[in-house]
Amino acid sequence: MPDSLCFKPLRSSRGSIWKYLQCGQYGRTGDSLHHFPPAFFFNSEPEEVLSIDEPSASADEEMDSAILFGVMRGNVVGLSYYTGVVNNNEMVALQREPSNPYDKNAVKVNNVNGDQVGHIKRELAAALAHIMDSRLAKVEGVVPFGAKNVFTMPVQLSFWGKDENRQVVLNHLKQYGFKLDPMAKGFGSNWITKRAGPSYSAPVLPAVQMSAEQLMTEFDKLFEDLKEDDKTREMEPAEVVGTPLLPHQKQALAWMVSRENSKELPLFWEQRNNLYYNTLTNFAEKEKPENVLGGILGDDMGLGKTLEAIALILTNFHDGKPLPVEKRENDQSYQKCNVTEKPEKCEKGNTNKLGKRKCEKGISKLHKEATCSFQKDTDFDLALAEPATKVKRKAMKKGAIVSQCSAKVVSEKKTRATLIVCPLSVLSNWIDQFEQHVKPTVHLNIYVYYGPDRSKESAVLSKQDVVLTTYSVLTHDYACRSNSPLHKVKWLRVVLDEGHTIRNPNAQQTKAAVDLEAERRWILTGTPIQNSLKDLWSLFCFLKLKPFADREWWHRTIQRPVTMGDQEGLRRLQALVKNITLRRTKTSKVNGKAVLELPERKVFVQHITLSEDERQIYESVKNESSAVIGRYFNEGTVLTHYADVLALLVRLRQLCCHPHLAKNTSFSGIPGDSTPEELQEKLVNKIKLVLSSGSDEECTICLDSLTFPVITQCAHVFCKPCICQVIRSEQVSALMHSLTELRKKNPMIKSLIVSQFTAFLSIIETPLRESGFVFVRLDGSLTQKKRIEAIQCFQSSAPESPTIMLLSLKAGGVGLNLTAASRVFLMDPAWNPAAEEQCFDRCHRLGQKKEVIITKFIVKNSVEENMVKIQDKKRELAAGAFGTKKMSSSEMKQAKIKEIKALIDI
DNA sequence: ACCGCCGGGTGCC
DNA sequence: ACCGCCGGGTGCC
Known part of the structure; x- marks a missing residue:
């Protein structure tokens, strides 16, 4: 429920290696872990690998490192005044109620469903109020017995918090005459382990736990067999799907349809007599809990998630019948x-x-x-x-x-309409794919809910077959929800494409997505977990997975047990993920055959030697940078100057590409002292100057006044003919050589030229033009419209179509389909190998017919070579993440310092 | 009749 | 509501 999303104000927390490694604990305890392909859980993100860790401050992160202070018995009173009921051993939530007119210390007791059961008895509430308000400890409850009592019932309270608050809490309770039991021996062992037990620190009670564990293991096995079978069944799509599905796509369709039509109880629920029990929390209710009619389609990029979703939309309307289309x-x-x-x-x-x-x-x-x-x-x-x-x-x-x-x-x-929410960059892809895969004899009503003229009539949307929109529009509309048809329509189905974009539970767009009303809910994503277990929570919230959509139950039943290394928790998580997720990688097999048989992909590294001049400039800037960074080291302020250090490193990398990329810094004294804004301003001022004063500026090449003046990123003004000549003669030529050779061999082969620096792409444009290459360019500055144009132009097989695309590494992100290219030239290495891989995948994906040859240019004896070494280490780290122990934040800092040292050879 | 005892009214926070 | 607590009725054994 959305409420739980607003539970506590949190800083926006981006991922970090710290969290990533924290997940390593899965591996430490899990012997059955091979069920999770590591890539599913851990996908390092380019820009985050070298980012500074923010201090851990948020409430829920505090809970991650919480320890058990102890337990005590209390009483819940006033039962007869409330409707909420509990079972023996059921978990309950304690909630402060400072506005209570009878007692400002009041503490409510709610059941798993959020219905109030009663209050904590006054005297105890007086002691708890301060602890809860100051977040000295999180107090959790379980009703051990007496659940059917009419007036009062016992409640076993456990106190969790940071180690340093332990004594404070104990002392405070003592003042009120209460005392915590350490929980280690005997006390409460019966009630605590029997059902709700495994969510507590597991190791203390091995004997009792074993039996509970065994029970669950049996249960899991049953379940696994069932589900695995379900995932390999194939299903033919509705007749109106014009594209034949590959076997793995038919499997996806069968699985998705079975999820949507499921009449089964959700996982961890069972029927007992006339009640439905949740086996994790021991909550029970009369009403049958709804299964998640949907799930996570976590197929790797390129396996055809879009097509699978389209097939689902057309194949499974109501009662298992296809969508009645015109x-x-x-x-x-x-x-x-x-x-x-x-x-x-x-x-x-x-x-x-x-x-x-x-x-x-x-x-x-x-x-x-x-x-x-x-x-x-x-x-x-x-x-x-x-x-x-x-x-x-x-x-x-x-x-x-x-x-x-x-x-x-x-x-x-x-209800008819399916809402598809996607990033703007893939919006047109959806339209294309619908067009491609739906037979032309069929008319499908598709409404693109985007732009200023989008209809605010929910009636217009609800009668469509498909409504397409973007996360930004969704979020924008959510802000004024009363006027948002998206949030008024009761959708048949909501599909979140690139669904990991809602992994931050505090982000508005997550809330906006969770708030949508839909019978069936799907998340399409290639990376369900990017950094940690927490990423999953938002997804579960969106799926309305009972009772995990509430942070407390998620935490008590899954997250904490897993983080504490509890086997049971791990198994639960595993079962849960398996239950609602279909995930195949490119290397997955269907009936012994690879899901996708892509042409081969070869990666070559071409080492580049800098020219005499270039080497000189490089060395001078490098020495300068080393000096600055060295000073930071000596002062011990490397991390506080992290931004500066990064800037210096970027300059060095730019120099490896082309001296003009970083020219201003090599002449302007201290590098790294201008922010992008300042740079921008500089550039603008320079242009103004040139424009206003005519052409009295000199060209630094011909030392004459300017003819056809051009300005570079670094605010240098040259004659166009001059700079062209210079560039031609300089060593960008490694690329040009390859391209010309390639054209000689086969003029039809298309190439991607990739760099992180758009200015470098601009520089490359000149020799390309000179040599008569037809090319398009795709970078972050293009509007959506232009992007589509560029991609279509490039993908076209017409003889006069461009053979080269200049691509900025980060442009468009995932989802781009550039299969027309079979050659990639990576001009500069990225911090993170995953970013490079993602880029290669844009052409090495479904639809690629040719062998893909990738050439990475690496400058010898430079920061680039060092980056490659670090990349290799990161790959190793990612592969072995399961066995790695948790790194403290200080260890993390040390690792970063080491990284910087390695980069500049200090 | 300054107590004890009895039994009815009553009851979360 | 099988308790506790309160306060009124009551009063040898």
Whole structure:
């Protein structure tokens, strides 16, 4: 529930290696861990690997390192005043109620469902209030017995907190005459282990725990066998899916359909008599808990998650029947009612109709809707008077069509629309894929909810087959939810593409997504967990996974046990993830055959030697940088100057690419002293100066006044002819050589040229042009529209289409499909090997027919070589993460300092 | 009748 | 509500 998301204000916490390593504990305790491919859990993120750790401050992070102070018995009173009921051994939540008019110390006791059971007895509440308010300890309760009492019942309280608060808590309780039992021996062992036990520190009670464990193991096994079977069954998609599915895609479809139609109880629930029990919390209720009608489709990039989702939408409507779609009788109707304009050319906010490709401009959406929907009589006639009427009459004679119509009429009352939320960068991909995979004889109503003219009528959205929108729009709308049709419609299905974008539970976009109302919920992501176990929680919240959507139950039943190394907790987590996730990697097998048979991929490293001049500049800047960083080391302030240090390193890397990238710094004294803003300002001022003063500025190459002045990133002004000549003669030529050779061999081969520095891409443009290469460019500065244009242009197989794409490493992120390219030139190494891999995958993915050859340029004897060494280490680290012990933050800092030293050879 | 005892009214925080 | 607590009724054994 959204409430739990707002539970406590937290700093926005990005991942860190610390958290990543914390997860290493899975491996320490788990013997059955091979079920989780490591990549599923740990995916290091490019920009985070060398980022500074923020101090751990948030409430829930405190809980991660909490220890058990002890336990005590208390009483819950006033039971007869409240509706909440509990079972013996059921977990309860304690909640302060400072506004209580009878006692400002009041502490409420709620059951797992959030219903109030009673209050903590006054005297005890007086002692607890301060502890809870000051967060000296988290107090958790279990009702050991007496759950059916009418007036009062006992409650076993356990106190968890930071070690340093332990004594404070004990003393405070003592003042009120209470005392904590250490919990180690005997006390309460019966009640605590029997059911709710495993969530507590497991090792103290081995004997009793074993039996509980064994029980669960048996249960898990049963469950696993069942589910594994479920995941290998294949299913044919609805007839209207025009693309044949690969075996693993049919498996995904079968699994997704079975998830959506599941009548089973959710995991960890069982029926006893007339009640449904949650075996983790011992909560019970009369009403059957809803299973998650959905889950996480965690297939690797390139396996076809989009197609799998489209197949699902078309195949599984209500009662296991396909979505009743409007059939187009023949091509005539298509022609007649079509404005053949490409959706890509639509203005923002317009409706893109599949197959129809109708773009609306200014006219009301409803009106436009009518243009092609020949089952809506009035609208239809209005918009498309004569010819379509004929089409329709003709159509109505056909039985198939009639039944389609009636099916539609019946289903009209049922929730119909699927909402797809995705990052802007893949929005057009969805449109393309719908167009590609839905038979052209079918008309699907697709509404792109984006742009200033998007309809605010929820009725418009709810009658679509598919509504596409972006996370930004979703979040924006959520801010004024009363006016957001997205948050009013009761969706048949909500699909979050690149669903890991909601992994931060405090982010507005997470809340906006969780707040959507839907019968079925899906998360598509290649990386369900990026940094730690916590990432999963948001996803579970979105899926409305009972009772884990509430932070407390998630924490007590899963997160803490797992973090504390409890086997039981690990098994629960494992079962849970397996239950709702389908994950195949590129190397997964279906019936002994690889899921995806991609052409081979080869990576070559080409070492570059800097020219005499370049080496000179490099060395001088390097010495300067080393001196500055060395000073920081001596002062012990490396980490406080981290940003500066990074800037210096970036300069060095830029120098490896091209001296002009960092030219200003090599002349301007202390490197790293200008922020990007200052740089920007400098540049603007320079341009102003040049423009205002005519051309009295000198070109530093010909030392004459400027002809055709151009300005570089580093605020240097040259004559265009001069700088072109310089660039041509300089050693970017390793690339040019390869490209020219390649063109000689096969002029049709397309290449990606990748760099992290867009300025470097700009420099490369010149010799490319000179040599007559046709190229496009894709970087972060392009608008969505231009991006699509660039990609389409590049992907085109037309003879005059560009053969080269200049790509900035971070542009577009995941999801880009650049399979037209079969060569990649990586001009400079990235901090993180994963970022490079992701980039290679943009062309080495489904649809690639050719062998992919990747060339990495590495400058000899430079910061780049050192980076490659660190990359290798990181790969090792990631591979062995399971066995690694938790690093403290000071160890982490040491590791970072070491890294910096290694980079600049100090 | 300054106590004890009895039995009815009453009851979370 | 099988308790405790309160306060009124009551009063030899």
